[in-house]
Amino acid sequence: MKGAHILLIGAALLAAMAPAPTNWDWALPAGIALPSVPADNPMSAAKVAMGRRLFHDADLSIDGTMSCATCHSQRHGFADDNRTRPGVDGSPGRRNVPGLVNIAWATPLTWADPRLTTLEAQMLVPVLGDHPVEMGMKGKEAEIARRLSADACYGKMFIAAFPESRGRIDMANIARAVAAFERTMISFDTPFDKAGRGGAPLSAQAQRGAKIFFGEAGCAACHSGVNFTDYRFHRLAASIDPGPNEVSGRPDDLNLFRTPGLRNVALTAPYLHDGSAATLADALRAHGVKAVKIGQVTDIIAFLETLTDASFVADRRYAYPEAACPS
Amino acid sequence: MASKTLLLAVLLTAISASTATMAQAPATPACTTPVTLPAELSGWSPRSPLAAASSLAGLASATIVPGAAIDAALQPTPAMQYLMRPEKPGGSVSYGGLFAFTVPTAGTYRVALDSGAWLDVLADGKPVTSSAHGHGPDCSGIRKMVDFPLAAGPHVLQIAANGKPSLVVLVTRLP
Numbered sequence: 191m192k193g194a195h196i197l198l199i200g201a202a203l204l205a206a207m208a209p210a211p212t213n214w215d216w217a218l219p220a221g222i223a224l225p226s227v228p229a230d231n232p233m234s235a236a237k238v239a240m241g242r243r244l245f246h247d248a249d250l251s252i253d254g255t256m257s258c259a260t261c262h263s264q265r266h267g268f269a270d271d272n273r274t275r276p277g278v279d280g281s282p283g284r285r286n287v288p289g290l291v292n293i294a295w296a297t298p299l300t301w302a303d304p305r306l307t308t309l310e311a312q313m314l315v316p317v318l319g320d321h322p323v324e325m326g327m328k329g330k331e332a333e334i335a336r337r338l339s340a341d342a343c344y345g346k347m348f349i350a351a352f353p354e355s356r357g358r359i360d361m362a363n364i365a366r367a368v369a370a371f372e373r374t375m376i377s378f379d380t381p382f383d384k385a386g387r388g389g390a391p392l393s394a395q396a397q398r399g400a401k402i403f404f405g406e407a408g409c410a411a412c413h414s415g416v417n418f419t420d421y422r423f424h425r426l427a428a429s430i431d432p433g434p435n436e437v438s439g440r441p442d443d444l445n446l447f448r449t450p451g452l453r454n455v456a457l458t459a460p461y462l463h464d465g466s467a468a469t470l471a472d473a474l475r476a477h478g479v480k481a482v483k484i485g486q487v488t489d490i491i492a493f494l495e496t497l498t499d500a501s502f503v504a505d506r507r508y509a510y511p512e513a514a515c516p517s
Numbered sequence: 518m519a520s521k522t523l524l525l526a527v528l529l530t531a532i533s534a535s536t537a538t539m540a541q542a543p544a545t546p547a548c549t550t551p552v553t554l555p556a557e558l559s560g561w562s563p564r565s566p567l568a569a570a571s572s573l574a575g576l577a578s579a580t581i582v583p584g585a586a587i588d589a590a591l592q593p594t595p596a597m598q599y600l601m602r603p604e605k606p607g608g609s610v611s612y613g614g615l616f617a618f619t620v621p622t623a624g625t626y627r628v629a630l631d632s633g634a635w636l637d638v639l640a641d642g643k644p645v646t647s648s649a650h651g652h653g654p655d656c657s658g659i660r661k662m663v664d665f666p667l668a669a670g671p672h673v674l675q676i677a678a679n680g681k682p683s684l685v686v687l688v689t690r691l692p
Contacts, residue, residue: 247608248605248606248607248608248611248678249608249609249610250608251608253608253610253611253680253681254594254607254608254609254610254611254678254680255607255608255611255633255634255678255679255680257605257608259605260605278680337608337609337610340609341609510604510606
């Protein structure tokens, strides 16, 4: 990301992270800590509803063809089935589209930019960024405001979501609303989760895979915690992509990439920062899991498939709204 | 892997409403010589102009003949009254359109576009689930192709989220 204007807007959004307000029902299972929420962007139903609409609105791209949901496809765990996605102008993408789930807890957020620590700041990158061009709106913030202002429904929704600014339609509030919606993309209802809560046990193969995953294969050294990521940067192999070195200039940051979470991973192929692993087996091989025998690879994959939350990817609360204006 | 493949196949098939994900163009190759298209795409050119309908009422005058490509003039998205809401309807500055076409004999038919626009094929007002999708041959100008198993009879092609008011469209039967 090169656009200084993105950083400026992002910096304005970088409020101190605070404990989540108690008036929002996160509906979390026991043992899951509340996510942090920026103090200047408390959760509200009106904000989430508008963020949902904005997430699916292609008017956030220069020619009206690309929304957040174009690349973050629900059926693919809010990832994309291409190695990388060309931008709205056809320019090639740089990195694989990550899935979106439980990102309320994620920080930093992307493959290789440790500066992006809030959803509010990250949301601006695909819209306004030019490295690469994704939605192509760099310098067109006023055009976005014009388009949304022309829609009477959005006018009402912005007022309901941001009464403190009398419904101001600008990039900061757009980012806040989308971030609020994204914080509701929560999943703790996979077969793995259910088994952990005393539900149906995993298959014998998946159990063998879990034992290998958490044991001899060492996967859980990085794919740790409830979201199967340590949110830290690691180097798998040399790459033409400099990774965080691109923004830090530090030699030690060369070719590092942030550990991706593994929830819904069976739906988010292809894998790795460049999408170069077409299958989970390819991704495992790319990790150099040499000690794992072929049969164990299928066992690990059977375990990874238990991290798919079928109800999450079919949940209409995250889909394109049936009606533009909520009644 | 077999179970994983099956799981993915089932999920993708079950969730897909009617068409495949928006196919993406790879890096543009250097095109120095005309490409020879396979027989099923030979109707890609020459083309005839045709204005898209914006609603059911205008469909009769927006009829595509399978095998013959058109240079479509699309409608602004805010003017569109789709028969079924597209999964990717496009923003207010994008373009869409409706076209009618009649399938003479049942078979697999391919819709080819020169853009990555969203498309649905409807039969009796219901979406037909696509059977395959991909890119066109390099240097052909065909960016997106989606295949549908179609029965004989009338169908509607819905186009949504196109970035330009013009679009090349070919509906063609596969061998």
